[in-house]
Amino acid sequence: xxxxxxxxxxxxxxxxxxxxxxxxxxxxxxxxxxxxxxxxxxxxxxxxxxxxxxxxxxxxxxxxxxxxxxxxxxxxxxxxxxxxxxxxxxxxxxxxxxxxxxxxxxxxxxxxxxxxxxxxxxxxxxxxxxxxxxxxxxxxxxxxxxxxxxxxxxxxxxxxxxxxxxxxxxxxxxxxxxxxxxxxxxxxxxxxxxxxxxxxxxxxxxxxxxxxxxxxxxxxxxxxxxxxxxxxxxxxxxxxxxxxxxxxxxxxxxxxxxxxxxxxxxxxxxxxxxxxxxxxxxxxxxxxxxxxxxxxxxxxxxxxxxxxxxxxxxxxxxxxxxxxxx
Numbered sequence: 374x375x376x377x378x379x380x381x382x383x384x385x386x387x388x389x390x391x392x393x394x395x396x397x398x399x400x401x402x403x404x405x406x407x408x409x410x411x412x413x414x415x416x417x418x419x420x421x422x423x424x425x426x427x428x429x430x431x432x433x434x435x436x437x438x439x440x441x442x443x444x445x446x447x448x449x450x451x452x453x454x455x456x457x458x459x460x461x462x463x464x465x466x467x468x469x470x471x472x473x474x475x476x477x478x479x480x481x482x483x484x485x486x487x488x489x490x491x492x493x494x495x496x497x498x499x500x501x502x503x504x505x506x507x508x509x510x511x512x513x514x515x516x517x518x519x520x521x522x523x524x525x526x527x528x529x530x531x532x533x534x535x536x537x538x539x540x541x542x543x544x545x546x547x548x549x550x551x552x553x554x555x556x557x558x559x560x561x562x563x564x565x566x567x568x569x570x571x572x573x574x575x576x577x578x579x580x581x582x583x584x585x586x587x588x589x590x591x592x593x594x595x596x597x598x599x600x601x602x603x604x605x606x607x608x609x610x611x612x613x614x615x616x617x618x619x620x621x622x623x624x625x626x627x628x629x630x631x632x633x634x635x636x637x638x639x640x641x642x643x644x645x646x647x648x649x650x651x652x653x654x655x656x657x658x659x660x661x662x663x664x665x666x667x668x669x670x671x672x673x674x675x676x677x678x679x680x681x682x683x684x685x686x687x688x689x690x691x692x693x694x695x696x697x698x699x
Contacts, residue, residue, distance in 0.1 A: 515618045
């Protein structure tokens, strides 16, 4: 049998035909004669005998049912034995790669060092570094990506890396500029990435480009032309960058990227907010439900209050409910 415990379990269990034949044997008192087994059940009979759920009786050419608990105990012991061996082999993997790990750690770095930052020059080298950091640091990637969107080839490469990172249990949050909503390439990428589980919002104010991996390492521009980047691992500096990202994220707005990719327009935000207010939701609850920042929701509410000449949220909700009912 295969060493994969899942495959081992599947191979050790009866199929539907075998289960049906075993139940038939039990209904017959726990024994069945060979002559009573139809041609269509011969294969299932052989499988049950192989698994030990039926035992042949040579004296009268019959088969007797065996307690499944005994069979389950034997199968479980086999799987546990294989699992223990695989765990032992897994523990040996770091030792098997020790020479490669040592070579990686002692390999010369071409980038000059500035304090606790490594400066990398060249966009190809930067992409290589980002790919390595994505593989090395689990947890969460925070990405602020203003400016022009990347070409189709880089989008495809990024999607593959994004999917692999999310499959390993990671999380990704990304900020785009507001103009990304009208950029076909950005919309296509964001729709695909959010479909994989990535969270992408837009921000209607200028911000800098940076990346944070596992809240441990940050990549920030080292030159205005973005042709060099600094890789920073100083805890205080990285914590500062993470805090900056969280503030930007709080101010950003969610986008229905899938709807935009299909050529649809997003639902009317003021109308949605009005309906939720009429249902009695608070400003914070509305922001959470719609994936918007509280600042954006507050702006919509201020305009609605002016439109309905309402002094309080309760009054606004009441008036909007009445208008909706009318």
